[in-house]
Amino acid sequence: MARFVEAGKKIVAVGRNYAEHAKELGNALPTEPLLFLKPTTAYITEGQAIKVPITCTSLHHEVELGIVIGEKGADISESDAMKYVLGYTLALDMTDRAKQEELKKKGQPWSVCKGFDTSCPVSSFIPKEKIPDPQNIRLWLKVNEEMKQDGNTKDMIFTIPHLISFISSKFTLEPGDLILTGTPSGVGPVQAGDVIEAGVGDIIKVTFPVEKK
Numbered sequence: 102m103a104r105f106v107e108a109g110k111k112i113v114a115v116g117r118n119y120a121e122h123a124k125e126l127g128n129a130l131p132t133e134p135l136l137f138l139k140p141t142t143a144y145i146t147e148g149q150a151i152k153v154p155i156t157c158t159s160l161h162h163e164v165e166l167g168i169v170i171g172e173k174g175a176d177i178s179e180s181d182a183m184k185y186v187l188g189y190t191l192a193l194d195m196t197d198r199a200k201q202e203e204l205k206k207k208g209q210p211w212s213v214c215k216g217f218d219t220s221c222p223v224s225s226f227i228p229k230e231k232i233p234d235p236q237n238i239r240l241w242l243k244v245n246e247e248m249k250q251d252g253n254t255k256d257m258i259f260t261i262p263h264l265i266s267f268i269s270s271k272f273t274l275e276p277g278d279l280i281l282t283g284t285p286s287g288v289g290p291v292q293a294g295d296v297i298e299a300g301v302g303d304i305i306k307v308t309f310p311v312e313k314k
């Protein structure tokens with residue numbers, strides 16, 4: 102199991118960081134990063150299954166580049182931000198979309214639709230040097246061997262240094278923290294019995310089955 106998962110530090114996720122994805126769900130583009138948190142009980146690693154929450158009627162996949170933090174820092178400048186990166190992981194931001202729509206309408210927080218058990222599947226740790234340009238790397242996801250998401254981190258609205266700087270102005274970042282940088286377009290439903298495969302370029306590939314809870 103990846104050390105950052107065992108460290109059990111916080112998971113900070115960014116929403117609506119790709120224009121095409123904001124558009125596909127009918128959301129306006131953010132004027133500053135939209136943040137939410139997942140509890141560390143959301144983590145699973147390969148060999149474990151994504152469990153559909155009992156009351157969930159529409160579980161969506163979202164493939165994202167995860168940034169693993171290596172050093173403690175607050176109020177980090179954009180120019181220093183990459184020094185705080187230990188490496189990367191491929192992460193899925195599994196989302197109870199029907200619940201999220203309901204919460205959005207009521208203006209309520211997203212914790213229950215984004216933070217349930219198994220909502221944060223991750224790959225093993227990817228050392229920093231394996232992704233020399235994290236702002237230009239392909240992210241892809243297939244459901245039952247059919248390509249559903251095929252994006253590139255160059256299309257992020259807020260860059261990785263900007264995200265690290267912004268997040269660290271709100272929450273002190275600590276070694277082992279994970280930042281989910283948002284999903285490109287193509288999100289959609291999965292159900293028990295489906296198999297999700299996803300990857301970062303040719304660098305890493307993961308497989309997660311979806312099962313009933």
Ligand SMILES: O=C([O-])CC(=O)C(=O)O
Pocket residue numbers: 114115116117118119122126163194196201282283284
């Ligand atoms: O649920 C959403 O659309 C927000 C989000 O996590 C993302 O854009 O990655």
Ligand SMILES: [Mg+2]
Pocket residue numbers: 114115116163165194281283284
């Ligand atoms: Mg997401």
